[in-house]
Amino acid sequence: MTYRVVWFKRDLRVWDHAPLAEAARLGPVLCLYVLEPALWQQPDAARQHLGFVQESLKDLQAELRRIGGRLQWAVGDAVDVLERLHRQAPFLELLSHEETGNAASHGRDRRVKRWCADHSVPWREFRQFGVVRGLRERRHWVRQWEQLTHTAQTPEPALQPADVPRCTEAWPSADALGLDPHEPPLRQRGGRAHGLSVLQSFLNERSAGYRGGISSPLSAPSACSRLSPYLTWGCLSLREVVQATRGRIDDPALPARQRQGLEGFMSRLHWHCHFIQKLETEPAIEHRNMHRGYDGLREHDHNPAHLQALMEGRTGWPLVDACVAMLRETGWINFRMRAMLVSVAAYPLWLHWRPVGEWLARQFIDYEPGIHWSQLQMQSGTTGINTTRVYNPLKQAQDHDPHGHFVRRWLPALQRVPDSWLLQPWLMPPDLQARCGVVVGVDIAVPLVDLDLATRAAKERVYALRTDPAVAAGQASIVRRHGSRNRSAENLSKPRQGQALAQATLDF
Numbered sequence: 001m002t003y004r005v006v007w008f009k010r011d012l013r014v015w016d017h018a019p020l021a022e023a024a025r026l027g028p029v030l031c032l033y034v035l036e037p038a039l040w041q042q043p044d045a046a047r048q049h050l051g052f053v054q055e056s057l058k059d060l061q062a063e064l065r066r067i068g069g070r071l072q073w074a075v076g077d078a079v080d081v082l083e084r085l086h087r088q089a090p091f092l093e094l095l096s097h098e099e100t101g102n103a104a105s106h107g108r109d110r111r112v113k114r115w116c117a118d119h120s121v122p123w124r125e126f127r128q129f130g131v132v133r134g135l136r137e138r139r140h141w142v143r144q145w146e147q148l149t150h151t152a153q154t155p156e157p158a159l160q161p162a163d164v165p166r167c168t169e170a171w172p173s174a175d176a177l178g179l180d181p182h183e184p185p186l187r188q189r190g191g192r193a194h195g196l197s198v199l200q201s202f203l204n205e206r207s208a209g210y211r212g213g214i215s216s217p218l219s220a221p222s223a224c225s226r227l228s229p230y231l232t233w234g235c236l237s238l239r240e241v242v243q244a245t246r247g248r249i250d251d252p253a254l255p256a257r258q259r260q261g262l263e264g265f266m267s268r269l270h271w272h273c274h275f276i277q278k279l280e281t282e283p284a285i286e287h288r289n290m291h292r293g294y295d296g297l298r299e300h301d302h303n304p305a306h307l308q309a310l311m312e313g314r315t316g317w318p319l320v321d322a323c324v325a326m327l328r329e330t331g332w333i334n335f336r337m338r339a340m341l342v343s344v345a346a347y348p349l350w351l352h353w354r355p356v357g358e359w360l361a362r363q364f365i366d367y368e369p370g371i372h373w374s375q376l377q378m379q380s381g382t383t384g385i386n387t388t389r390v391y392n393p394l395k396q397a398q399d400h401d402p403h404g405h406f407v408r409r410w411l412p413a414l415q416r417v418p419d420s421w422l423l424q425p426w427l428m429p430p431d432l433q434a435r436c437g438v439v440v441g442v443d444i445a446v447p448l449v450d451l452d453l454a455t456r457a458a459k460e461r462v463y464a465l466r467t468d469p470a471v472a473a474g475q476a477s478i479v480r481r482h483g484s485r486n487r488s489a490e491n492l493s494k495p496r497q498g499q500a501l502a503q504a505t506l507d508f
């Protein structure tokens with residue numbers, strides 16, 4: 001029995017799947033998914049992620065059957081699973097996509113690599129994103145992204161009937177894996193079929209609302225593409241989404257609004273890989289500040305009561321608490337509201353980005369470590385290369401929910417609060433509270449801190465470090481390693497005269 005193992009990770013599809021096509025070209029294939037309890041017990045894993053993966057595996061199973069194959073899944077440490085399989089019947093090669101994951105999956109990959117070397121089993125990893133392994137310098141990065149996304153998609157192969165070992169085991173329950181019982185009831189469903197229909201509805205209709213619609217939490221759920229979980233878990237390939245988008249943009253009959261929307265969407269598809277590249281280049285940024293000059297800034301005065309209030313949606317600032325409520329129900333919220341949540345955590349609540357990021361990772365159905373941790377640091381001001389951007393939740397409410405529709409939908413206790421009090425309901429006099437059926441401190445929280453004072457103090461602390469000559473001197477090397485050559489991509493701070501930062505080439 002000679003065969004190859006194709007290891008499905010965060011690439012749950014058969015279309016545009018180079019490792020599968022390559023293995024199928026060479027002979028019999030064992031299609032394997034490994035459910036690794038140690039990874040599901042990490043603080044960034046959530047029941048909703050497991051549910052999404054299970055739904056996606058169902059589709060993958062059906063797709064594999066259609067092309068003559070079968071999906072098998074094993075439970076345990078990946079090295080142990082490979083060892084068991086190899087003992088049953090040695091395999092010739094391991095093929096998979098490259099993965100830029102968290103520290104646990106990174107460590108697992110290193111151990112798999114060692115196991116492969118010890119057993120003389122080649123492990124071939126294929127790229128699926130515009131992320132470059134071993135990259136030292138960001139210059140010209142965008143060229144490789146263009147090349148990758150212009151290459152033809154890999155069609156699904158026909159699999160030969162194969163006499164391969166059986167390894168499928170019982171799928172453990174989310175409870176057995178120790179996952180928190182909460183699962184957002186309205187979260188997006190997994191699987192390629194859902195992914196394709198979301199893609200079609202966006203390309204054909206919803207993209208008309210993208211420009212101008214993605215910032216408000218009211219319009220964003222339909223104006224945004226909503227493709228993030230399908231990209232994260234690989235139900236769709238990045239390349240197929242990019243090429244389908246290019247195809248629509250090139251259609252001369254496409255209405256202008258849709259074209260503008262799709263152009264904006266296309267920049268985000270660059271950002272997807274641009275941010276993942278940061279974690280690929282420097283895995284340590286999942287746990288420590290991108291700019292080490294910010295070490296010690298927030299680590300020592302962590303306030304657990306602030307974190308608890310934020311996680312429970314009891315900060316007292318209605319837009320913030322409404323976003324937390326929406327996340328609990330749907331597992332998704334738009335970019336601006338994510339940035340605002342982190343900004344509120346990092347500035348007025350003065351929380352370190354790591355525990356906030358762990359909590360948000362579990363809230364987001366699309367949790368993608370590379371994007372997530374880079375964004376957490378960027379919005380918390382610890383990259384050293386981005387302009388400090390602080391989102392005031394009252395101003396965001398005025399700009400993006402001026403009539404309180406969003407806040408009232410997700411915080412029903414505020415239904416009868418008049419518009420004029422909706423930004424600061426804790427200031428309502430007792431008789432008005434009684435008329436609106438709201439008790440401040442019971443139905444809605446009193447803010448934990450004075451927003452203006454706490455934000456000003458936080459900004460001063462960050463600014464003092466930012467302007468410290470020793471910290472400023474560290475910027476240039478971070479820009480070389482991580483900086484986008486396009487200022488709009490990540491709001492790079494303007495270089496001051498004479499700084500090496502000024503040498504950053506703008507090539508996309």
Ligand SMILES: Cc1cc2nc3c(=O)[nH]c(=O)nc-3n(C[C@H](O)[C@H](O)[C@H](O)COP(=O)(O)OP(=O)(O)OC[C@H]3O[C@@H](n4cnc5c(N)ncnc54)[C@H](O)[C@@H]3O)c2cc1C
Pocket residue numbers: 214224225226227228229231232265268269271272273275333334335336338339342364366367368369371372375376379
């Ligand atoms: C604190 C914070 C944490 C985030 N964590 C994640 C995460 O774990 N996973 C994730 O996919 N996105 C994350 N984002 C980025 C962004 O908010 C989501 O990608 C977006 O809201 C997903 O919805 P969509 O697919 O409808 O987005 P669209 O606007 O339709 O964008 C299309 C795709 O482009 C990519 N993209 C969009 N915005 C960004 C961005 N700012 N940076 C990098 N890529 C982007 C995503 O892959 C997205 O699916 C985070 C943003 C912030 C501020």
